[in-house]
Amino acid sequence: MNIQMNITGKTDAQAALGAYSSTHHVCVRVPGKVQLTKKDESASPQWAAEILAIRDRQDQVAFARLFQHFAPRIKGFLMKSGTPADVAEDCAQEVMATVWRKAALFDPSRASASTWIFTIARNKRIDVVRRERRPEPEDLPWGPEAETDQEDALALEQETERLSKAISALPEKQRNLIQRAYFGDLSHREIAEETGLPLGTIKSRIRLALDRLRHEMK
Amino acid sequence: MSQINHHLTDALLMAYSAGTLPEAFSLVVATHISMCDECRARAGSFDSVGGQLLDSASGEALSDDALAATLRLIGGAAPEPRAPSTRRAPSTFPLPLQDYVGGDVDAIRWKRLGGGVRQMILPSSSDASVRLLYIPGGAAVPDHGHRGTELTLVLQGAFRDETDRFGVGDIEVATEDLEHKPVAEPGVACICLAATDAPLKFNSMIPRMLQPLFRI
Numbered sequence: 271m272n273i274q275m276n277i278t279g280k281t282d283a284q285a286a287l288g289a290y291s292s293t294h295h296v297c298v299r300v301p302g303k304v305q306l307t308k309k310d311e312s313a314s315p316q317w318a319a320e321i322l323a324i325r326d327r328q329d330q331v332a333f334a335r336l337f338q339h340f341a342p343r344i345k346g347f348l349m350k351s352g353t354p355a356d357v358a359e360d361c362a363q364e365v366m367a368t369v370w371r372k373a374a375l376f377d378p379s380r381a382s383a384s385t386w387i388f389t390i391a392r393n394k395r396i397d398v399v400r401r402e403r404r405p406e407p408e409d410l411p412w413g414p415e416a417e418t419d420q421e422d423a424l425a426l427e428q429e430t431e432r433l434s435k436a437i438s439a440l441p442e443k444q445r446n447l448i449q450r451a452y453f454g455d456l457s458h459r460e461i462a463e464e465t466g467l468p469l470g471t472i473k474s475r476i477r478l479a480l481d482r483l484r485h486e487m488k
Numbered sequence: 489m490s491q492i493n494h495h496l497t498d499a500l501l502m503a504y505s506a507g508t509l510p511e512a513f514s515l516v517v518a519t520h521i522s523m524c525d526e527c528r529a530r531a532g533s534f535d536s537v538g539g540q541l542l543d544s545a546s547g548e549a550l551s552d553d554a555l556a557a558t559l560r561l562i563g564g565a566a567p568e569p570r571a572p573s574t575r576r577a578p579s580t581f582p583l584p585l586q587d588y589v590g591g592d593v594d595a596i597r598w599k600r601l602g603g604g605v606r607q608m609i610l611p612s613s614s615d616a617s618v619r620l621l622y623i624p625g626g627a628a629v630p631d632h633g634h635r636g637t638e639l640t641l642v643l644q645g646a647f648r649d650e651t652d653r654f655g656v657g658d659i660e661v662a663t664e665d666l667e668h669k670p671v672a673e674p675g676v677a678c679i680c681l682a683a684t685d686a687p688l689k690f691n692s693m694i695p696r697m698l699q700p701l702f703r704i
Binding site: 324325328330334337340341342343344345346347349350355358359362363364366367370371372373374375380381382383384385386387388389391392393395396400402403404405406407408409410411429430433434437438448449451452453454456457458459461462467469472473480482484 | 497498499500502503505506507508509511513514515517518519521522525526528529530531532533534535536537538539540541542543544545546547548549550551554555557558559561562565566567568569570573574575576582583584587588613637
């Protein structure tokens with residue numbers, strides 16, 4: 271990566287981030303663009319495009335946008351899991367650096383961008399906060415074609431959208447239980463004994479995911 | 489691969505996805521997922537719940553320097569190319585397990601437990617323990633109950649207990665409600681990966697006395 275400085279002495283990424291923020295601000299004030307701003311902030315497929323742009327073109331502008339969206343959320347997520355603010359900040363930076371380095375491992379037909387980044391953040395927490403190793407399942411073999419299956423990526427995106435809506439539509443109490451499980455407030459025994467967890471909602475996408483796996487294994 | 493009939497529970501998958509399982513349990517979960525498409529798909533669903541929570545989390549402001557600091561961490565390096573994928577021969581141990589054993593089945597350093605039963609304790613964090621167990625065909629594991637949770641994943645052969653038959657890839661999730669006496673099926677020895685978050689409770693005196701000695 272060749273970090274080019276522009277006239278103001280900022281890197282492309284920093285300049286882009288500044289430009290992004292000011293555009294964002296303008297959007298809020300111009301009624302016709304409010305919709306666009308909202309879309310920018312949602313879990314939209316654009317984040318997959320940003321990661322692929324990093325992989326293919328080392329696109330710093332794309333990285334800056336990804337950073338703007340995810341880095342504060344990673345920090346917030348880690349702090350809610352009991353990580354001190356300074357450690358959470360360092361971890362968020364390291365997670366985003368890993369997103370850059372491992373961009374070639376991202377496959378939008380297997381996981382959405384936010385899911386993939388979540389797994390990196392989770393592993394960072396285990397590594398840094400708990401100082402443990404995390405055994406990972408072996409990877410499925412990659413197909414002979416390096417290109418992502420567009421149809422699968424689209425299907426996954428729609429499922430993710432549905433899951434996201436289903437979770438936000440849950441009663442407060444159930445959503446809260448899920449959060450407690452993921453923020454590390456519930457042990458596996460407590461999860462097993464907890465009858466209020468909306469497992470049906472979570473499992474709604476399993477059948478499709480399984481079909482996709484079988485399709486990939488052929 | 490043989491048909492897998494006994495799968496991971498939702499609670500284990502959710503805790504694995506959340507990153508809160510003891511390392512010993514994570515090893516059993518990762519090894520089972522490596523053998524079982526269905527649980528791989530289920531694990532993916534639990535990961536996407538995590539992704540959704542991350543995406544909808546309220547952000548915490550970063551230091552002004554955060555992006556520049558991250559770019560310094562990257563240090564101008566290009567993203568790493570994807571390593572060519574290799575396929576493990578189905579007759580060998582799944583890779584997460586090979587990582588802990590230091591190789592495949594021939595790398596195991598067995599210790600005798602008596603009655604032909606052998607074990608190898610694998611390294612893990614101290615909140616739970618994990619071991620490989622070798623039970624000769626037709627032999628029994630001393631009958632025991634549990635104080636905590638015990639996960640037993642079959643890697644070779646099969647065993648039966650009061651609840652069912654467990655073949656290659658099957659996982660038994662036992663809690664203190666279950667007192668069982670697993671017996672390996674006649675024929676090929678049964679090799680299992682077993683993890684527990686509390687010492688096992690043996691029902692007869694002799695194994696109880698040996699327990700500190702063998703760390704089971």
